[in-house]
Amino acid sequence: MASIKASIPKGTRDFGPVEMIRRNHIYDTIKSVFKKFGYQEIQTPTMENLDTLTGKYGDEGDKLIFKILNSGDYMLKADGLKQKGEELSSKNLLPLISEKALRYDLTVPFARYVVMHQNEIAFPFKRFQIQPVWRADRPQKGRYREFYQCDADVVGSNSLLNEAEFICIYDEALSKLGLTDFTIKINNRKILTGIAELIGKPSQIVDLTVAIDKLDKIGLEGVEKELLSKGFTAEDLQTLKPVILLAGSNEEKLAQLDTILEASDSGLKGIAEIREVFDYLASFKLNKAKIELDLTLARGLNYYTGCIFEVKTNEVAMGSIGGGGRYDDLTGMFGLQNLTGAGISFGADRIYDVLEELNLFPHTTQESTKVLICVFGKEEEKYALPLLASLRAQNIHAELYPFGAKIKKQMQYANDKNIPYVIVIGGDEMQSGKLTFKTMQSGTQEQLSVDEIMKKVMVS
Amino acid sequence: MASIKASIPKGTRDFGPVEMIRRNHIYDTIKSVFKKFGYQEIQTPTMENLDTLTGKYGDEGDKLIFKILNSGDYMLKADGLKQKGEELSSKNLLPLISEKALRYDLTVPFARYVVMHQNEIAFPFKRFQIQPVWRADRPQKGRYREFYQCDADVVGSNSLLNEAEFICIYDEALSKLGLTDFTIKINNRKILTGIAELIGKPSQIVDLTVAIDKLDKIGLEGVEKELLSKGFTAEDLQTLKPVILLAGSNEEKLAQLDTILEASDSGLKGIAEIREVFDYLASFKLNKAKIELDLTLARGLNYYTGCIFEVKTNEVAMGSIGGGGRYDDLTGMFGLQNLTGAGISFGADRIYDVLEELNLFPHTTQESTKVLICVFGKEEEKYALPLLASLRAQNIHAELYPFGAKIKKQMQYANDKNIPYVIVIGGDEMQSGKLTFKTMQSGTQEQLSVDEIMKKVMVS
Known part of the structure; x- marks a missing residue:
């Protein structure tokens, strides 16, 4: 067989041992929180x-x-x-x-799943799903053709308790991962509809939110200029001014909106929904998350029908690390009408980059080998086998480097694999029964009996 | 958008919550053993x-x-x-x-990985990989177009300690999963080569092993008849007779082979390798596995060059639930020569079926919701929220069924999701501070304070 060059398709990635431990750390943390809130895992075909x-x-x-x-x-x-x-x-x-x-996202397969399995499902159905998706996008830095999505959705419940719990899930998972300063932004599609109703321009809601979003950068004048260029009138601007200048605490913003949107049923409904979510949150203690009502938040506007979420870290310059919201009629495309749902997504690849930049990945891990036994020859290897078995019987991840390699090479292996403890066995050690026990980080070497070694590695 | 019928491609499967918990139970158990033996996880692109x-x-x-x-x-x-x-x-x-x-197996991508990343890898490289593979086979019962493989391989070490440890890994993982009677069969390609050398027919080794394998079913006469029909001579049969009738303990078989194969260097080398694996195993205590030298074992004969393994359960009629062996030159196809390797695979789908048939899946699991809080109305919901938060703060998986549904429906939800404890809160409960605490399996109902409930669910 002629040999060919080893390569992978552009936009795809291999994940080596260190990356896998780190990726699993993120997924396992998020999963544990999903489960705590009653979300159940499913998987759909590739x-x-x-x-x-x-x-x-x-x-x-x-x-x-x-x-x-x-x-x-x-x-x-x-x-x-x-x-x-x-x-x-x-x-x-x-x-x-x-x-x-190939699956393009997890949402459409989930809708398809709900319709196919509707008779087996206990509603409200709270499911999470962490699987790769594929998109034939042009690959570039941070954009891959194969990447993981990490979604939790509930269908069949219109209670705003779900929205409040999504905020708790973001808060708990990201706090557990070590983030200390992040903001969960919340908005409501019905408020945006109300604002558009105010000026009679429901179709231009995106232009509106995009312009308002620039207030910090370009000031009121700049925002007004942009709005005029998009076809809004001077009269519109007058009506919109209180919206554009909306500021203060979440409660203050809501109070102002009460007045601004008093003529819009939809707007008032949106305000009431946000208030109800905040009411629920008052019973839950958040860890590190800040909550911010942000009227410029409009992600997936054609999709969401109620609350909208987006999560940003304030510690690193980075796009959103999560988002979601409520949608109606997810399953209508497969013939099951009027099933409301809400969901959130974690941007796991970006979270990986954030944890790396902030040096938040755990340095030690239960995953890797804890003890490497190095031996000088065949006889030492035989001597070492019962010790190897004892370590493993105590659930300690342990390896024996097969005899034949120089000790230096064996030590290098321990270094490369980030193994914290090395036991060296040569003729002297076999005779005295005191083995050389090396702590790799400090470089300390001690002569210890098997019992002393067992005690040492079991408590550390 | 016109609605279309929800369906999935033939040969693919959705995995619902119960299946996912069971599948994860299998993978997590196997992974924990892989890691204990120093194997590290990698993933390659789909x-x-x-x-x-x-x-x-x-x-x-x-x-x-x-x-x-x-x-x-x-x-x-x-x-x-x-x-x-x-x-x-x-x-x-x-x-x-x-x-x-799409990836067809995990072996070729692993070889490609090793070649691409050879400068980052600490050899001997012990990796495991659990990912789906795809084959456009005709789907049938038990054969899917998308299925998971679960492989561990070591490359860059010719020590037979690796082979012995593979047997330990099978033993520990399958014993942990609850199997109590299973056999790990072992053979060696060099012994098979030796036998073929005996009769000067190296190319007919497959016919030979297939025929010998039928001894139990068709007797010596039947086996000889089949061999004659495949072109073996009466003289061949005479030479092969001791091989066909090989019986006894592993040690007895090896002793007979010493004589039978004394003229074949290759055969003697194979015998020595098996003996060395057994020597290593003498230092390790196996749990439930039986080890059997089986000369008819020849899986992937063109592929393996040393020891060959296959695992069978003796509790259920089922094909092999695992297999593997040593191969040389895995990476030669990508231009990296002379890198020896050995590996094993777990047949996770079959193991799933075995555990199901033997009722070995754990009945309770830490994965699912432990407590459901049911409320009669809005006020009760508000009353329940701090309790919900306290349960979760203690890492107890808990849900509150959003108010509005009849209690009967809420109880049905607890049943469907297999939730063991339900707390019911109505007006009486709020007034007395004694909540109704129901243990679903027994049907027992008690009136308990929040503190009493917390204690109860934390220890159970």
Whole structure:
């Protein structure tokens, strides 16, 4: 077999041992919090039927779906096309040669899952899912073609307790990961609708929020200029001014909105929802999270129908590390109507970068080998085997470096694998029964009996 | 958007909450043992370059690889073919429209990984990997197009300690999962080579082992008949008879082989290797595993070069639940020569079926919700929130069923989710401060204070 160059597709990644420990640390922490709040794990297949995915992510999204070629003689089905003399273009061929595609996100497969399994599910259904997704985006720094999503959603409950608990989940998980200064922003689609109703321009809500968002950078004048350029009138600006200048504590902002939006049923409903979420939160003690009502928050505006969330760290310059909100009719696309839902997502790749930058990954870990036994020869190896077995019987991760290599190389192995303790066994050690026990970080060496070693590594 | 029927590709599966807990139980148990023996986790991308995979699994295997269609206008590259008037057949088109494919196993990606990362790796490199693989096989009972593999391999060490430790890993993991009667069969490719040398028919070793394997079923006469039909001579049969009738303890078998294979260097080397593995095992205490030298074991004969393993449960009729062996030159296909390796695999799907049949999955689990709080109305909900927060602060998985549903429905939810304890709060409970605490399994109801409840659920 001719050898070929080892490489991987662009936009994909190998994860080595250290990265895996760190990634698992993030996922395990988030999972433990999901479970504490009653969320249950599911997994869906990597491949979905192409028509399950098509049309769910817009035209641009459809292009970014990775399609799987039908197996076998896939061109057979194109024979009709050939005989009719129709062009064998990418578009004409696609439905004939591909019926499956890679998962593009976790939301559509989840909707499909709920509909398929609706008779087995206990509603409200609280599920979490941590799996990779694939997008044929142009790869660039921080953007991959294969990446993990980490979602929790509840369907079948319109209680705002769910929204409050999502905030608690963000707070607990990110605090557990060591973040000490982060903000969970909250908004409500109904408030945005109310503002648009105020000026009779419901379709321009995105222009509006984008402009308001720049107040800090470009000042009131700048915001007004931008709004005028987008077709808003001087009269609109007058009405919008209190919205643009909305400031103060969350309670103060809500009080101002009471007045600003008093003519909008939708707006008042949105204010009431936010208040109810805050009421729930008053019964829960948050760890490190700050909560901020932010009217410029409008992510996935066409999608969310109630509360909207976004999470940002204030310790590192970084985009949002989480987001979500309430949506209605998630499962309508698969024929199950009127099932309300709400969900959040953790941006695990960005959280990884944040923890790395802040040096928050645990330095020691229960995952890796704790003790390496190094031996000078075959006889020492035999002598060492019962000790190796005893360590493992006590659940201590232990290895014996197979005899034959120089001790220096064995020590290098311990270093490379970040193994904290090394036991060296040579002829002297076998004779005296006192083994050389080295603590790698300090470099200290002691002569200890097997019992003393066992005690030492079990408590450390 | 027109609604479409919810379905998944044939041969793929959704895993619901109960299945996920059980699958994780299996993977977590195996992982914990891998780590104890110093194996480190890696993950490789779902997509590999097509030429990384092609030609590694034989012609049949190549057909079963799921290919991914190039993104964008994938037919552009086929223009040359069109202009030359060449047929747009499946075979001609494939290299033009597909450059990536889904991982077919974990072994080839591991070899590719080792070569790409050889300068970062501490050798001997002990890695484990638990990820799905995809094969375009015809789906049938127990055979899926997407399934998980669960592999541990070591490369860069020829010590037979590795082989002995693989047996310990099987023993510990399967014993931990609750199996009490299983056999780890061991053989050695060099012994099989020795036997073939005996009769001068090295190429017919598979026919030979297949025939010998039927001794129990068809008797010596049957085996000899089959061998004659495969072209072996009467003289061959005479030479092979002691091999076919090999019986007794492992030590007895080895002693007989000493004589049978005394003329074959390769055969004697194989015997010595098996003896050395047994010597190592004498220093380790096995839990439940039986070890059996089995000369008919020849899985992946073209692949393995030393010891070969296979694991079978004796409690349930089921194919092998694990297997592996030593191979040379794994990485040669990617240009890195002479790197020896050995590895094992757990058949997690089959182990799942075995545990289910033997009722070995844990009935209670730390994963799911432990306490559900049921409330009659809004006021009771508010009353319940601090209790909910206290439970979670003690790391108890707890949920509150949002008010509004009938208590019967809330109880049904607890039943469906297998939640062991339910707290019911109505007007009486709020007034007396004694909440109704129900143990679901027994049906017992008690009136308890919050403190009493906390104590009760924390110790249970």
